[in-house]
Amino acid sequence: MFYGIPLTSRLLLGTAQYPSPAILGEAITASGAEVITVSLRREGAGGGAFRELLRDTGRRILPNTAGCHSVREAVTTAHMARELFATNWIKLEVIGHADTLQPDPFALVEAARILCSEGFAVFPYMTEDLILAERLVEAGCRVLMPWGAPIGSGQGLRNPEGLRSLRAHFPGIALVIDAGIGAPSQAAAAMEMGFDAVLLNTAVAKARDPVGMARAFGQAVAAGRLAHEAGLMLRRDMAVASTPVFGMAELA
Amino acid sequence: MHLEVNGTRHRVQATDLAALLVELGFDDRAVATALDGAFVPAALRGSTPLVPGARVEVLAPMQGG
Numbered sequence: 001m002f003y004g005i006p007l008t009s010r011l012l013l014g015t016a017q018y019p020s021p022a023i024l025g026e027a028i029t030a031s032g033a034e035v036i037t038v039s040l041r042r043e044g045a046g047g048g049a050f051r052e053l054l055r056d057t058g059r060r061i062l063p064n065t066a067g068c069h070s071v072r073e074a075v076t077t078a079h080m081a082r083e084l085f086a087t088n089w090i091k092l093e094v095i096g097h098a099d100t101l102q103p104d105p106f107a108l109v110e111a112a113r114i115l116c117s118e119g120f121a122v123f124p125y126m127t128e129d130l131i132l133a134e135r136l137v138e139a140g141c142r143v144l145m146p147w148g149a150p151i152g153s154g155q156g157l158r159n160p161e162g163l164r165s166l167r168a169h170f171p172g173i174a175l176v177i178d179a180g181i182g183a184p185s186q187a188a189a190a191m192e193m194g195f196d197a198v199l200l201n202t203a204v205a206k207a208r209d210p211v212g213m214a215r216a217f218g219q220a221v222a223a224g225r226l227a228h229e230a231g232l233m234l235r236r237d238m239a240v241a242s243t244p245v246f247g248m249a250e251l252a
Numbered sequence: 253m254h255l256e257v258n259g260t261r262h263r264v265q266a267t268d269l270a271a272l273l274v275e276l277g278f279d280d281r282a283v284a285t286a287l288d289g290a291f292v293p294a295a296l297r298g299s300t301p302l303v304p305g306a307r308v309e310v311l312a313p314m315q316g317g
Contacts, residue, residue, distance in 0.1 A: 014317030039316025080284035201317030
C-alpha cells in the first residue's frame, strides 16, 4: 500500500499528547494501527522510556519533520531520522505559518525532490491543491497526505469536493488524509470517498478515554473502507420507496 | 573550548563529535547528530572535528503526530 509495503490497517496513529506512556501503548494496540508517527527532539530526560515503548509496540515507524519551517531543516531532520529509526520513510512537513500550521507548498516540493532523489520514501503533508499534488508526484512521491483541516483543529474534511477531485485525479497514488480529523465519522467519510488511509493524533490522545477512542477510530476506518469497496448507493433528491408496492392489499 | 549543544553553551575538552557525546554523557547509539545544521552520520562522528562556537544538535526519538 505504501511504497510496496502491504498493510492491513488503514489507520496511522500519532504518538503525541497522551496522558501517559502506558495509555499510549494501549491506544496503539486498541487502534490496530500498524504505522505510528514519531518525531525527533533534543535529547533530554525520559527519552529512554519512549524508545523502549517504540520497540515494544513492534509497529512500523513513520518519523516526521514536524516543526520544520525550511527545506534545509526538513532535509537535515529526515537524514537524522533515517539513521535513528533505520527507515527510509519520512513524513515530510514543511510548515509555512506558525499559527495556521499550513504547509508551505513551495518548500515542500523542493524538499520532496531532494529527499526522493536520495532514496527516501516521502509522505508529504500537503493541502488538497491538484497542481501541488502533480509536482510532488513528479518529484517522486508515491504517497500524498492532504490535510482534512488544520492540524489539531478537529474540523474534519473542510473541503470534501476538493478532496474528492484529488482522489479522482490520482487513482494510482496512495492518498492519506492527514490532520484535522476530530471524530470517527469524519474518518469513515474519508474512507468512503476512497482515500487509502487516515492519519490522526489529537482526536485520540485528547479524548476522555484515548484507548476507547482509538478502538472507535480503528473500526470507523475499517467500516469506511468496506463501504467504499462495497459501493455506496447514489444520492437522490426524491424519496423512492424501498418496500415493493406490488402485492399490496386494498384495505382502504 | 565553548560550544553550543542543543541550544545551551558548554565548555568542553572534546575536539571531535564522538568524544563530545561521551563527555556530555549521551548514549551515542540512541541519538542522531548535526553540526552547524548539517547531519553527521554516526560513523563519521569520530572524524568530525569541532571548532569553537560550533552548534551541535543531539536528537532522540520523541512523541509526534
